[in-house]
Amino acid sequence: MNVKVEFSNVFRRNYDSRQRVVLNEGGARSSKSYSIAQLFIKKLFDEDKKNFLITRKTLPSLRITSYKLFIDLLKQYGVYENFTHNKTFRELRYKDNYLLFTSIDDSTKIQSTEFNYIWMEEAEEFTYDDFITLKTRLSGKKKEDEINQIFLAYNPKKQFSYINKQLKQDKDTDYIHSTYKDNPFLDNDYIQLLQDLREQNYEYYRIFALGEYADLDSLIYHNIRLINLETYPESYDYTIYGLDFGWNNPTALLEINVKDRRIYLKEKIYRSRMQDDDLISLMNELNISNNDEIYCDCAEPDKIEKLRLAGYNVFEADKDVKLGIDFVRQTEIYTCHENVNLNKEREEYVFKKRRDGLVMDEPVKMNDHLMDALRYGLYTKSKEAEPGIRVL
Numbered sequence: 001m002n003v004k005v006e007f008s009n010v011f012r013r014n015y016d017s018r019q020r021v022v023l024n025e026g027g028a029r030s031s032k033s034y035s036i037a038q039l040f041i042k043k044l045f046d047e048d049k050k051n052f053l054i055t056r057k058t059l060p061s062l063r064i065t066s067y068k069l070f071i072d073l074l075k076q077y078g079v080y081e082n083f084t085h086n087k088t089f090r091e092l093r094y095k096d097n098y099l100l101f102t103s104i105d106d107s108t109k110i111q112s113t114e115f116n117y118i119w120m121e122e123a124e125e126f127t128y129d130d131f132i133t134l135k136t137r138l139s140g141k142k143k144e145d146e147i148n149q150i151f152l153a154y155n156p157k158k159q160f161s162y163i164n165k166q167l168k169q170d171k172d173t174d175y176i177h178s179t180y181k182d183n184p185f186l187d188n189d190y191i192q193l194l195q196d197l198r199e200q201n202y203e204y205y206r207i208f209a210l211g212e213y214a215d216l217d218s219l220i221y222h223n224i225r226l227i228n229l230e231t232y233p234e235s236y237d238y239t240i241y242g243l244d245f246g247w248n249n250p251t252a253l254l255e256i257n258v259k260d261r262r263i264y265l266k267e268k269i270y271r272s273r274m275q276d277d278d279l280i281s282l283m284n285e286l287n288i289s290n291n292d293e294i295y296c297d298c299a300e301p302d303k304i305e306k307l308r309l310a311g312y313n314v315f316e317a318d319k320d321v322k323l324g325i326d327f328v329r330q331t332e333i334y335t336c337h338e339n340v341n342l343n344k345e346r347e348e349y350v351f352k353k354r355r356d357g358l359v360m361d362e363p364v365k366m367n368d369h370l371m372d373a374l375r376y377g378l379y380t381k382s383k384e385a386e387p388g389i390r391v392l
């Protein structure tokens with residue numbers, strides 16, 4: 001490797017751990033995922049005849065998180081070419097080492113292999129049974145002085161999860177706690193965002209800045225239900241889009257399908273640092289129709305104009321936050337497992353809350369890009385109706 005590889009102390013603590021179960025509990029962006037990915041890469045080079053598993057509860061979420069991160073890191077370090085990569089089965093091989101990426105529902109694949117190292121990404125999404133299934137697969141051959149290990153990475157969102165209730169009492173468990181302060185690679189804007197959470201919602205701040213358990217009881221949307229994509233209707237009465245522009249934050253495009261007044265969501269774009277031309281070519285690639293209405297963040301008139309010139313049917317969204325949220329909350333909305341970013345935002349989209357407990361009408365400004373796109377689309381469209389008549 002001729003690239004400079006830098007490590008945080010989270011890497012070092014995982015590397016030094018001699019326990020079978022290693023809990024990585026911590027706030028947002030504390031370098032948990034990155035460090036475990038680096039550790040697995042190091043082990044792939046240092047050890048041989050080892051089987052590795054990187055897993056997350058669902059496949060769509062695994063694909064865009066750990067799988068993507070791992071492959072990107074191999075490329076960044078200039079070592080990807082040394083691996084045989086079977087993209088169909090999501091397998092990597094290096095010398096006698098084998099690495100599989102799969103979700104927990106892929107039980108045949110998991111049951112048929114004996115692993116030495118397992119990484120459970122966003123481990124609070126799993127059940128205790130899932131964990132036990134994985135732990136029993138930690139039976140790969142090893143030298144006498146080596147240990148097979150399972151690493152869990154998560155934000156402490158669920159006080160009553162199997163991790164907090166059960167695993168922490170186990171004797172073979174190591175506990176590594178981290179926050180953004182352990183990550184020297186974060187930019188100042190993000191650190192400021194985390195610190196600002198303190199005044200917006202203290203529970204949110206505790207989870208994401210301090211990495212401590214707290215109850216997010218001021219969740220905004222309880223009405224968005226998770227179903228399987230296969231159970232979405234085959235056709236819709238009509239489709240609109242919501243579009244939120246970003247730069248450091250992602251630009252988020254959401255497809256909002258309406259059928260019998262029910263809403264079926266599909267996230268289409270979620271990407272940071274997109275130039276206007278990139279956005280337009282991606283929308284062309286995604287076959288976004290020139291007829292469907294797209295409701296956009298009106299703070300960016302130049303971008304809206306560019307989309308209009310490119311042939312898109314764009315409108316400025318009504319950005320009244322309170323009325324918009326009230327409307328969205330009254331609507332029957334469905335999401336599917338493929339909407340990985342939307343589902344995460346939904347779980348973390350909460351109202352601001354004063355320290356005396358009073359819940360405000362405004363959401364915490366954090367991961368709200370698809371949530372905004374949803375409100376722009378649904379609420380602005382609903383206002384087209386005659387007073388008293390609901391369009392949706």
Ligand SMILES: Nc1ncnc2c1ncn2[C@@H]1O[C@H](COP(=O)(O)OP(=O)(O)OP(=O)(O)O)[C@@H](O)[C@H]1O
Nearest residue numbers: 006007008027028029030031032033034035155185
């Ligand atoms: N060793 C490193 N070298 C360079 N950059 C790093 C390193 N570790 C972390 N980072 C940067 O910090 C960011 C956050 O790290 P990471 O995604 O691993 O945090 P996390 O603890 O998994 O966060 P979350 O709880 O939100 O999943 C990464 O996207 C990367 O940009």
Ligand SMILES: [Mg+2]
Nearest residue numbers: 032033034153
């Ligand atoms: Mg992570």
